[in-house]
Amino acid sequence: MSDCHAASQAERKSVIYVTISPTDSDVFYPTLDLCTSCGHGHKLEENHEYIYKDEVDDDLICHICLQPLIRPLDTPCGHTYCQECLTNFLLESDFCPVCRTPLMLQSCRKPSLLVHKLLDKLTVACPFNEFCMETLPRGEMEDHIKGR
Ligand SMILES: [Zn+2]
Numbered sequence: 001m002s003d004c005h006a007a008s009q010a011e012r013k014s015v016i017y018v019t020i021s022p023t024d025s026d027v028f029y030p031t032l033d034l035c036t037s038c039g040h041g042h043k044l045e046e047n048h049e050y051i052y053k054d055e056v057d058d059d060l061i062c063h064i065c066l067q068p069l070i071r072p073l074d075t076p077c078g079h080t081y082c083q084e085c086l087t088n089f090l091l092e093s094d095f096c097p098v099c100r101t102p103l104m105l106q107s108c109r110k111p112s113l114l115v116h117k118l119l120d121k122l123t124v125a126c127p128f129n130e131f132c133m134e135t136l137p138r139g140e141m142e143d144h145i146k147g148r
């Protein structure tokens, strides 16, 4: 039992070591490439990051990460979460985090086009704010970044 615990701690340490370079600790994302969709340095399996400029309707908030939904999934019990958030949550649990109804990922579906449209319309700031002061709809961020 204690051996197992030590092993998992060592693993965690090595993950931190590869993502943060100790000599460049004041550089924002020293070793990660910037995501071409959102312009932030995050891991492939993590949600895109955006700088939201307006208050976002509570219906569009994921109740796991408490951020506006990214790649949303509807549960049969009527709740909506980011696909990444729900996938991670269901690795260790088998119920809806809000209402605790038993839940399987396979039974979740993408929400209607309307939800995607509302999310794409959220106003976000360009992440390269040292050079660019633009704010734009979230859905246009990928093109904006690629057009740089
Ligand atoms: Zn991203």
Ligand SMILES: [Zn+2]
Binding pocket: 062, 063, 064, 065, 066, 067, 069, 070, 081, 082, 085
């Ligand atoms: Zn989320």
Ligand SMILES: [Zn+2]
Binding pocket: 075, 077, 078, 079, 096, 097, 098, 099, 100, 101
């Ligand atoms: Zn639920």
Ligand SMILES: [Zn+2]
Binding pocket: 126, 127, 128, 132, 133, 134, 144
């Ligand atoms: Zn920009």
